[in-house]
Amino acid sequence: MTDTDTTQPADTPVVDLFDGRYRLGRVLGTGGYARVYEAVDTQLGRTVALKVMTGDGADPSDMARVRSEIRLLASLSHPSLVTLYDAKLSSPPTYLAMELIAGPTLGDVIARGTVTPADAARYGREIAEALSVVHARGIVHRDVKPSNILLRPPAHTGERTRATLADFGIAALVGATRVTRADTVVGTAAYLSPEQARGMPAAPASDVYALGLVLLEALTGRRAFGGRTPHEALAARLVSPPEIPDHLPGPWRTLLARMTAIDPAERPDAASLGAEFRALPGEPLPPTPLGAAALVDGPPSDAVTRTRVLAPVPDAPRRPNRRTAVIVASVLAVLLAAGGITAAVALNAPTAASDPGLPSLPAPLDQHVNDLWKEVGP
Numbered sequence: 001m002t003d004t005d006t007t008q009p010a011d012t013p014v015v016d017l018f019d020g021r022y023r024l025g026r027v028l029g030t031g032g033y034a035r036v037y038e039a040v041d042t043q044l045g046r047t048v049a050l051k052v053m054t055g056d057g058a059d060p061s062d063m064a065r066v067r068s069e070i071r072l073l074a075s076l077s078h079p080s081l082v083t084l085y086d087a088k089l090s091s092p093p094t095y096l097a098m099e100l101i102a103g104p105t106l107g108d109v110i111a112r113g114t115v116t117p118a119d120a121a122r123y124g125r126e127i128a129e130a131l132s133v134v135h136a137r138g139i140v141h142r143d144v145k146p147s148n149i150l151l152r153p154p155a156h157t158g159e160r161t162r163a164t165l166a167d168f169g170i171a172a173l174v175g176a177t178r179v180t181r182a183d184t185v186v187g188t189a190a191y192l193s194p195e196q197a198r199g200m201p202a203a204p205a206s207d208v209y210a211l212g213l214v215l216l217e218a219l220t221g222r223r224a225f226g227g228r229t230p231h232e233a234l235a236a237r238l239v240s241p242p243e244i245p246d247h248l249p250g251p252w253r254t255l256l257a258r259m260t261a262i263d264p265a266e267r268p269d270a271a272s273l274g275a276e277f278r279a280l281p282g283e284p285l286p287p288t289p290l291g292a293a294a295l296v297d298g299p300p301s302d303a304v305t306r307t308r309v310l311a312p313v314p315d316a317p318r319r320p321n322r323r324t325a326v327i328v329a330s331v332l333a334v335l336l337a338a339g340g341i342t343a344a345v346a347l348n349a350p351t352a353a354s355d356p357g358l359p360s361l362p363a364p365l366d367q368h369v370n371d372l373w374k375e376v377g378p
Contacts, residue, residue, distance in 0.1 A: 017042060019093055022050055029147075038100060041085070048085060049101075051167075053094040072137055080130035082150065082166040101164060103153045106218065107146035115218040117252060117280065123149070123163040124215050125277035130165045131211070131270035135204040142202045143167060144210035145191045146217065189230060190223055194237045194262050205264035208273070212259030213242065219252065220245060224260075237262070251280050
C-alpha cells in the first residue's frame with residue numbers, strides 16, 4: 001500500500017495522535033458544537049469520521065444514561081444508520097468515531113435544487129425505517145435535519161444511493177451547553193417541533209415532525225417558517241402548521257400535513273411511515289429484504305408479486321392562509337409547558353419591528369423564545 005493510503009496504519013508517535021489512537025486528516029465539517037475529521041484509527045487500520053466535541057464532558061449526574069444510550073446505539077446495525085464504532089464520554093476530549101460515508105448530505109442536494117417526489121419518498125422511507133429501529137429501543141434522535149442525512153453511494157451496479165441518518169448519540173453527548181440531560185432542549189431551531197419549542201422533552205413524534213419539515217424543504221427548496229425572525233419562526237409553529245404548497249401532489253400534501261401536525265398525537269409513528277411512503281405515486285415496492293431484522297416494516301409476503309390497487313387519496317384540506325393564521329394565532333392562548341409559563345398572543349401588540357404576518361410576542365413568551373433561541377440557534 002502507498003503512503004497516501006488513508007487506511008494504512010501509521011507509525012506515528014503516540015504523542016502526535018489524537019487521544020493516543022487517531023491520526024487526524026482533513027476537516028469534513030464544523031458546527032456549533034463539534035468538528036468532524038476524516039481520521040485513521042491506528043489500532044484497527046480503518047478510516048473513520050471522528051466528531052470531536054468542543055464542550056466539556058457529559059454531566060456526571062447523567063453519565064449512566066449516556067453510557068447506556070451509546071452502548072445501545074453501537075449495538076444497532078441498519079443500512080440507514082451510520083455505524084457508531086467508538087465513543088469517549090467521561091472527560092475531554094469527548095468524541096464519537098463513526099462510519100465514514102463518502103457521499104453528500106441531503107442539504108448539499110437541496111442547495112443544488114429540489115428533489116423529485118420519487119426520490120423524496122425513497123429518502124423518507126429509508127430514514128423512517130432507521131428512526132423506527134431506534135425509537136423501538138427507546139432512543140430519540142432530537143436533531144433530524146438535511147445536514148444529518150447522508151446519501152450513501154451505491155456499493156454495486158444497479159443499486160441506488162441510500163439515505164443514512166447520522167449523529168445518533170449527539171443528543172446523549174455533550175457539545176457545549178446544548179447537550180447535557182435527557183430533558184434539555186436539543187436540536188436545530190429550524191426543525192424543532194412545537195412541543196420542543198414549548199420546552200417539553202423530545203419524543204419519537206418530534207423526530208417525525210422534523211422529518212416532515214425536511215421532506216417539505218426537499219420538495220420545495222424552501223425551509224418551512226422561513227423569512228421570519230428566529231423568534232417569530234419558533235412562535236409560528238406553536239399555533240399553525242407549516243404552509244404546504246398546493247402544487248405538490250395530493251397524497252404528498254396529506255402525508256406532510258399529518259407528519260407536521262401541531263398535536264404530536266395526530267402524527268403517524270415512524271414504523272407506519274414506511275408503508276405510507278411506498279403508497280405514494282412513483283415509489284416502487286422494494287425487493288425482498290435481505291434480512292427480516294433489517295427492515296422495521298415491509299409489505300405483506302405476497303405484496304411483491306401481486307399488483308396493488310390503491311384507493312384514491314383525497315387532497316389534503318387547504319391550509320389557512322397567512323391572514324387566517326394570524327387571526328387564529330392572535331386569539332389562541334399559547335400554553336408553555338416548561339416551568340408552567342403561560343402567555344397569550346396579543347391582538348393589538350405592536351408589530352413595527354416584526355414580520356407583519358405574525359403578531360409580536362409579549363413577555364414572558366418573548367423571553368422564553370429568546371432563551372430557547374440562545375440554546376438551539378446556530
